[in-house]
Amino acid sequence: MRTNSRAKTRESKMPRAECSDRKIKNLSGVIAAAFTPMHEDGSLDLARIPQIVEHLVNDRVAGLYVNGTTGEGPSLTGGERRAAAEAYVRAAGRRLPVIVQVGHNSLFEARELAAHAQAIGADAVSATPPMYFRPAGVGELVTCMADVASAAPDLLFFYYHIPRMTRVELDMVEFLQRAAERIPNFAGIKFSCSNLHEFQACVEFAADRWAVFFGYDEMLLSALVVGARAAVGSTYNFAAPLYHRLIEAFERGNLPEARRLQGLSVAMVRVLLHYRGMAGLKAAMKLVGRDCGPTRRPLIALTDAELEAMRRELQSIGFFDFVRA
Amino acid sequence: MRTNSRAKTRESKMPRAECSDRKIKNLSGVIAAAFTPMHEDGSLDLARIPQIVEHLVNDRVAGLYVNGTTGEGPSLTGGERRAAAEAYVRAAGRRLPVIVQVGHNSLFEARELAAHAQAIGADAVSATPPMYFRPAGVGELVTCMADVASAAPDLLFFYYHIPRMTRVELDMVEFLQRAAERIPNFAGIKFSCSNLHEFQACVEFAADRWAVFFGYDEMLLSALVVGARAAVGSTYNFAAPLYHRLIEAFERGNLPEARRLQGLSVAMVRVLLHYRGMAGLKAAMKLVGRDCGPTRRPLIALTDAELEAMRRELQSIGFFDFVRA
């Protein structure tokens, strides 16, 4: 567990925390937006987490993003979010950095979740903005996020930009500029939006100082070419090998191959979206032998018949081949 | 505190609980969507609640709706929501029915809040739908709300329909029909939407069996004329006398006077909205001597200069006269 405060670590030359921080900011590759395993009745099934993490370690994912959209974080109670975060931190065992998503309509609750993430030894926190009442502008968004970040001062903080869910549609370049000044542990943005021009402007402003994780698996190649180094997403839970090959092809300059692999990702995501997105994504874990159980309400989990239909559609695009290394 | 289960109360002829339930469903007049008093730093200032409730009792409001939009419920932690609910239930002391709003992005958390409301002796619960993930249709919405309602089986349950905040824009007539069948303690809807045709259709379907509380203070007269009996709103905290006179004029058939009074309400609300809506509303409490402190982030409380400017604007429309009986 990390016990030094940021203030203290700054006094030493190269403290463990800063070293770790640098590593997180400089993460490259794919970070799994982890699922929260559930029993059929929707209650948590945390016992499945160690095995899920082993798979992800074997799949060489670069990190874990817990309690985000994929993890149905907003659908969990405060207690469940804490329990899921603890289970993932424990299972990761420092082999993988763990970022805990603590966003909540209540900034006070988000602060409590952030403090908890620090107490249990997570590596970073991340937060969506409040969305029942929404910040009126970039300045207010920065103030809100500074609130949250200050509750976990020893951890890095990443803003979670996902306007299609939150309706908080503010300019991320301006946010980055102002957050960097006002949030001491600010580390960057999880950018889950298709505006790649805004993403590129963020990446260029961030340079080596902040991370801008890209959050649209099915557009990864388009983000790589304008500077993405790391990405957070749900399909990295079961299709990491595909994306590793994509990234390698891209880095070798083999763009036709990278494009072909991205095309497989696009085809896969189109099938999953057809099966209600989140519900289809979580069900895909069952198909690859990493069962995480159903989604929780208000999402509607797939029926057995739907699961079988989805399996056939995925098979027809070669899914069961390309999700393996 | 109510300790009998609904199952038990049904055995007796006219148990206290059912008697109370009937009273709540048949409420008439204005129900205050209560503010949550806060200190300057945004922490709760519950000590102010008894005095606020005395004022509301004196103002003859018909009930209290706690932890709703006006109460900044979504901005509070679970613990704070419980504390505010307890303080209001205690201060009301059964002189006024108390409806506790328990909506949350997590239905499990909403259930916990509902169970708590029952445990502390609230009269009813009400809930917004989850809004990070949203119910896909009316059927799923009913299922979600049945979940919440079943956690407080001895209390009445009101769905809180406020699509401009939640983006859950489903047909309320269909909801009412299906909720009535599937939720044993279903009691009606808090209808905070300007579609008065949908409201009227709900009122007619509901008849005497369910309540449809109207939630747009500045359109109250238009709702009365199509059948509203009770309304829930924020300006009833400080301008109940105005609305009593409006309702009385309406009931006496003095429509010109009712219209004139509604016009004052409209003028007042336009000023308050100009001062950022929620922030202006809460600040208005200060101007009438019922200080509830500032709003909490992400809302931005009025500065002293803004408060003074708002005071002058309100004065110019006669606000300080018409908010008194």
Next chain:
Amino acid sequence: MRTNSRAKTRESKMPRAECSDRKIKNLSGVIAAAFTPMHEDGSLDLARIPQIVEHLVNDRVAGLYVNGTTGEGPSLTGGERRAAAEAYVRAAGRRLPVIVQVGHNSLFEARELAAHAQAIGADAVSATPPMYFRPAGVGELVTCMADVASAAPDLLFFYYHIPRMTRVELDMVEFLQRAAERIPNFAGIKFSCSNLHEFQACVEFAADRWAVFFGYDEMLLSALVVGARAAVGSTYNFAAPLYHRLIEAFERGNLPEARRLQGLSVAMVRVLLHYRGMAGLKAAMKLVGRDCGPTRRPLIALTDAELEAMRRELQSIGFFDFVRA
């Protein structure tokens, strides 16, 4: 035909035009948002217009609003809009005032349509704002509408506020204040929005100087009670008798009866909306013996089977009784 310029008419004491203008501003009752009759292939079938107008005259509607949403104005060519306007003006034969809707994404085209409306002897023009590019604020909206209005300087001008179609969601009170100053022939607003508080504020500001026509048939009673004098809508084409009785009941102070009649309107509109709104509305004309043909693409006209199903649903709510006097 009116040939005097507005400048001239102002010199005389009580010119015919001003007299007529006053009449239009002070219209009371229901104005039919006229359908544009079409053949099965979508081409205009103007020969049906005289008979439609006779029905409307017999139904004592207060005026005609041509080429609006109900008239599928935006789906017509410039030539067709002119032809439909001419046919309605001719058929009305000064027995009913005719307001021609000339809104267009091109303000220049709107100006041409407005000039044409003046040339053919219409009584007033009305316009939606441009909506491909949208005015940035109230000031720019006023400027745009001043452009259109100035092309028909002898006619009254009504702004057509229908934000659910145009996405131009600006404050109508502010618009009214500024339009009144800058548009010499400004006459008011066709207000097709459910915000009755904004409507009431407009009505009060307008007083006797401008008209604020209400545009939501299924909420008419709620608008009457806050000051509506005239309304424009599609169901007035076939159900005017119902609304006459509603208005009479309201004016006699018989609110229960007014509410009951509004309830019939709500039930009727719910059926029509279920049959794709515009398509159902136009098909209803067939059911009452005033066949206007199908809607034009992109709207999808009812099939015969759908028409029959709608007929049965309407019958079950007593439609065929209450649409007659």
Next chain:
Amino acid sequence: MRTNSRAKTRESKMPRAECSDRKIKNLSGVIAAAFTPMHEDGSLDLARIPQIVEHLVNDRVAGLYVNGTTGEGPSLTGGERRAAAEAYVRAAGRRLPVIVQVGHNSLFEARELAAHAQAIGADAVSATPPMYFRPAGVGELVTCMADVASAAPDLLFFYYHIPRMTRVELDMVEFLQRAAERIPNFAGIKFSCSNLHEFQACVEFAADRWAVFFGYDEMLLSALVVGARAAVGSTYNFAAPLYHRLIEAFERGNLPEARRLQGLSVAMVRVLLHYRGMAGLKAAMKLVGRDCGPTRRPLIALTDAELEAMRRELQSIGFFDFVRA
């Protein structure tokens, strides 16, 4: 001028029209979304078009897209759209293919504009969907576009997908599949949306049979890497040399250089958007010596002071260097 009907051309082995068609479908590089030059009062200033086209020919743009968003097509009258199309076709003199945008809220008007485009010898037509009333689904959209396309049967037809303006947000893969079956002269899509996964799926489905022009200049590189061959956009009017270098760098596999150049485009577009987007874009033409006059209402043209401020901002990012070859 092309006078053979499509039916006829199909009889011959390799008619001129098909040859030309193939060329347009296989266009590569950047197509200028041409401005419509205007006088200070907003009237057309077509005399400027020949010089503008000479510049574009010199800049080696691959084609002209006339009367689109950049050309303020929706703000022009039918007569003006015809005149602008004629002027561009004449000035192009077959050195550049000319695609005429004919979308209109009225499909009948769109058909007339399409027929005119064919009569004057344009190479292709393109259309936005109707947007006052919107097609209810992909099937209806295809039907609507088939209507328009059939009015210019000798020309290729491109659907113009720009959901942020039209709110027609239907799946383009499904559209492509169905349009290809039902529209004989269907040629592809102008894809002005940031969903690159959908774009890639379209490109892969289209293969060599249809074109999918990308319409977001500031994201061009991200589109190239997933298969874009040609792009249509406004900044290609004055910054084509920048994009040529970008495409060349991309094709040589020099991705760092391509990314650097895209970064300049992003910076430039951010400045232009800050100056009200369309207004800033058109004003930029003045700054590079290709004055097209102001934008027309409802857009608000830059004031002289704003233009000077924009000039300085553009200068600070090196704009005046990189817009030259």
